[in-house]
Amino acid sequence: MTQSQVPVAESGQWSGLGHLERDLVLTDEDFSRIRQLIYQRAGIVLAEHKREMVYSRLAKRLRHHGMTRFSDYLEKLARQPDAREWEAFTNALTTNLTAFFREMHHFPLLAEHVAKANGPVRVWSAAASTGEEPYSIAMTLHEALGARAREARVVATDIDTEALARARAGVYPVEQVRKLDENRVRRFFQKGRGQHEGLARVRPEVSELVEFLPMNLLAPQWPLKGPFDAIFCRNVMIYFDKQTQARILERFAPLLKPDGLLFAGHSENFSYISKVFRLRGQTVYTLADRAGSRK
Template structure:
């Protein structure tokens, strides 16, 4: 099959649409990624070129294809206990809290982050599952479906300790050999929902002791980053914390936050 051409005008229009829909900023070096991911949608819908596909979604703003367009252009790089120091901080923070501990994983992807949170809090609360709540969200419906299934390839846990694997997963047998599933009593502690951080109103019920928003802001421009962080502030409990990715610095974006070290942030209103 001949390569469908992606013109400069097509790429510019794609960049405009995904920015408006999801706040994602596409630099020129993402052009090949965009082509590889969206060419599949163009072919699946039997359009002749990108321009025809883009006209279709532009004139059908409520069509299901918008979700496919968005899903195709979101990046979902994740792993269990990614940036492991954060989970140590989380456990220490939970140990000092009172009442039910509540966490929001704001870019849950395929579930590795919220389940890592669940494992950590289960260890803190000694299997008292009503002692904590985890809300997990993402803009991408495909990854949320994977997360809710809670089934992973065993090789995805190669960096996880044998204790974690034994305590929190069930091993597949027969046709499921080589697969693992998060134990139901753990998986049931995580409630998943689609949330677009660009929306004016989030279907999110705080307040939270901790918010994980890691490796997300790097895809947004500064105005979008400021707007999102400002909306996090009233959703945090007193002495609540926010976790950022290793390449993100929230104090350069928000006047409401201060660094606690290790890309963990607290609210200035709580600083003593």
């Protein structure tokens, strides 16, 4: 790499990655535009310290198009507001950190709640990522409902279409599945053989309960209807500002049954954001005005 190819701190260019050489040029103006675009597109608030993450994740898109300057890539997006590249841009900047039965204490509460439900049970996983959460919900419904689970449904949505494609496949490394209870592994997974050695697939009786839909929580219209017995929206609100969080919570309320549960992430607190929900227990909420929610 020649000296002329290394981003330098001149003309607004950024050299904030220490002494590491970078072959792509990311300026302060470029980073500011990226932060603005992902906020407008997905409501995600990118902090200043996320510059290296932005560089590494979007670098693949620039190289795919044979570009060396982020400004050229952003101009391409601006010229094509309806291009598929916007999907790739959003996917690249979406964080997908998940695991089966993550925040374990939520699932016994869900099981207890749905066991008392009348009629078919419906649960929404609003940030489904690569599928571990909605499949964990589906397994819980099987355990709690028995034969009634066949009538239950889990709607799983996410803005990241690549993550949803992996979720639909329902195939995971065996190492990830081995962390589960042995009885659950035997009951809910098929072990891969031959060319699929080292992989495990969710059994059909689990996957058939789950419907995956691409969805942006900021979209003016959502492609689903309530009511739901529970909504899981965990570890996604932390990427939104308080105004966006409050707006989403307001939209959740009419989609929940009057006694429905809203599950939040361990680092999220909705009590000071909206009066629509009240805290029931550890990161679990119910509608504050149950009577008013009956519409």
